[in-house]
Amino acid sequence: MDLAPLFAGLDAQPWATYQHAYGSAADVPDCLRALVDEDDEQAGEALGELYGSILHQGSVYEATAHAVPYLARLARAGFRTADVLALLGGIAEGGADEGEGDEAACRRAVTAQLPLLLASVEAGSADVRRAAVWAAAMTGATERVRPVLRTRFATEAEPLVRAEILGGLAHLDPAGTADLAAGAIGPDGPGELRVAALLACVDAGAPWSAAHHEAMLDLLPADELVAARMDLERNEPLRYVVSELLLRDTDTDRDAVFRLLDAALRSERSEARTEALWAAESACQISRSAPDRVAGPLAAAVLEDPEAVGQALSLLRLLGRRAAAVAPALADVAEGDGDLADRALEALVSVAPEQAVPLLPRDLENRPRALGAACGGLLGASPTVPFDAGLLAAVRARLAAPEKLRDNEPFRYAVLLSSWGHRAAPALPDLGTALRMHPQPMARALAAVCPPDHREATGGLLRRAARSGPPEARLAAARAVWQLTEDAGPLLGVLAEQLTDGGRVREAATAAAELGPRAAELAPALVAAASTPGASRVIPHLDADVAIAEALWRITGRAEEALRLLAGVLGETGMSWIRWTFVRAARVAARLGDEGRPLVPELEKLLTHPLHTPAAVLALHTIAPGTLDVRAAAGLLLDSAEDDADAATALEALLALGPDALTEDHARRLTALAERDLRVTASGVETTIVATDDRLREQAGQVLRALGAGPTAAGA
DSSP: OOOGGGGTTTTTSOGGGSEETTEEOTTHHHHHHHTTOSSHHHHHHHHHHHHHHTEETTEEOHHHHHHHHHHHHHHHHTSSHHHHHHHHHHHHHHSOSSSSSHHHHHHHHHHTTHHHHHHHHTSSOHHHHHHHHHHHHHTTOHHHHHHHHHHHHHHOOOHHHHHHHHHHHHHHOTGGGHHHHHTTOSTTSOHHHHHHHHHHHHHTTOOOOHHHHHHHHHHOSOGGGSTTOSOGGGSSHHHHHHHHHHHTOOHHHHHHHHHHHHHHHTOSOHHHHHHHHHHHHHHHHHBSSHHHHHHHHHHHHHHHOGGGHHHHHHHHHHHGGGGGGGHHHHHHHHTSOHHHHHHHHHHHHHHOHHHHGGGSSTTGGGOHHHHHHHTTTTTTOOOOSOOOHHHHHHHHHHHTSGGGOOTTHHHHHHHHHHHHGGGGGGGHHHHHHHHTTOHHHHHHHHHHHOOGGGHHHHHHHHHHHHTSSOHHHHHHHHHHHHHHHOOOHHHHHHHHHHHHHOSSHHHHHHHHHHHGGGGGGGHHHHHHHSOOTTSOOOHHHHHHHHHHHHHHHHHHOOOHHHHHHHHHHHTOGGGGGGTHHHHHHHHHHHHTGGGGGGGHHHHHHHTTSTTTHHHHHHHHHHHOGGGOOHHHHHHHHHHHHHTTSSHHHHHHHHHHHOGGGOOHHHHHHHHHHHHOSBOSOOOSOHHHHHHHHHHHHHHHHHHHHHTTOHHHHHTO
């Protein structure tokens, strides 16, 4: 075959100037040519490189649209047609209908290939037809694509292609596809089509009926039925159904979900129970009532089949004490060895910490997950296990051989012992032994656990550590001396050095702020350590400037330098993406009180961004309350909270504004934050969403009662 027409004009394109996920797209022509390689392995590698560069994790780029015509030529000529059509579908999915950006250009480029896509829907292998259906639907060109797909649905015999057609129609026209979907969920059809029909019914907003319920249960396990589908968003059907029904936020749909999960969790098929567990996790992350509704069926399923404990560990961690009935079964698994025992003990820490404590000391060094959970997890939460002499002895044994400590062990032990305070004093010698190899965590722990009669000896040990070693270790030891003895000398010396060498300015400034006026001698060094306005500054520079501003204010009580630094940070309007830096700057501005008035114009600009609004309102309310329209500000704060944009600070700011800021609508919205079923917290580390939102719900209720608004207050 003459390949020249396929690549006509390819080298005339300025590929080196186009951008993809990894920068210059100069490599795209070679990848396109490699797709016609007779060596399938070489062609497959080229396809993988294109997915990584021009469609990276679903994102499209400038070079992507320019590659589309060549991909279409290759598909038309029969080179890896199904694979290339699937790539075109992904590009269309990552595109956009409107605008002038790369996304819109990509969607237009694929839409221009609809003659090829629609012709391929009617011909070729089943794999080609499936890919063509997917790509055509992803263009969003409903009026052109829908008639072709409906016609093909009536004649297509291959179940997977029919399922793809039904999914494509549901994507283009959910309500208009309800009739086809309703007719395809019956027990006589192939499973691939039935599950696609169920998902289409959900997308169409159809009420969840007994027929839907029975069909979903009959199809479990359902993941294998969609494994070959192009639609990755719905690759876990039960989880998708549960999530979408809960997001409807009606009592009827919630009841339907929990009846479905109850039945699925009790299934005789292990694979079905596994899918039900995953779906129940999603339910708990979406619905506040889900943990209570899921705990009973889960406990019943586990108690009936103890082997199900291993499958349920992730969900049990989310349920916490609600799953106390399962604690004995968890403990049985946790008493074993290996990774499963470690994960079971990790879950037991959440479900019944008092039962987990006696199991932790055995083989402590080989239970990293359980130890992490006991010490508060990844995000620095407080330890959850009570003081236990046996656990203390096990920790001491590990600290006595500091060279054997692995990974996060030193930090975990330091956090745990610090939470126990003086009760952990017997570990002082062991902490001293570990101080040499792990100075940062051990210094903090020494200060936290040291009783009054050991302060002199422990202080001497820490002073020696503050005189030698790497900068971060010396700083930790010097801060511990200050915390333990209120002797600021070692800390002042270390901070003076670190501010001068510029390596850890933010940490040094934060420590100086803790000293307050005692750090007066550091003021010149703090001023000198600030970044230079107009220079090429990045987030660490700006974060350090915020810390320096706070330190100078707390040390000197004068606002001039703090104002200059904060204005420099808040004025970085071209860096709106720095997000949390602005929040920190606004919080420091609030501490200046009336003297922060020069910052009012910059703070007012922050009111337009939901993440910045709460801290900006707090600052303006403190600095210049007369400049705030409190009712408008309350509305903005509620917008932030409802959008999960620093919701905790938004509630703090609402409380500061007081009851006069609330209209009836504000009170209704605040009540919803405290009492609605849908979680407010929907982002972040999956394992923390439930706990974070539970705390937020409690905070919203407290604010509601304090402001005397809503039914929660009335019934209090």
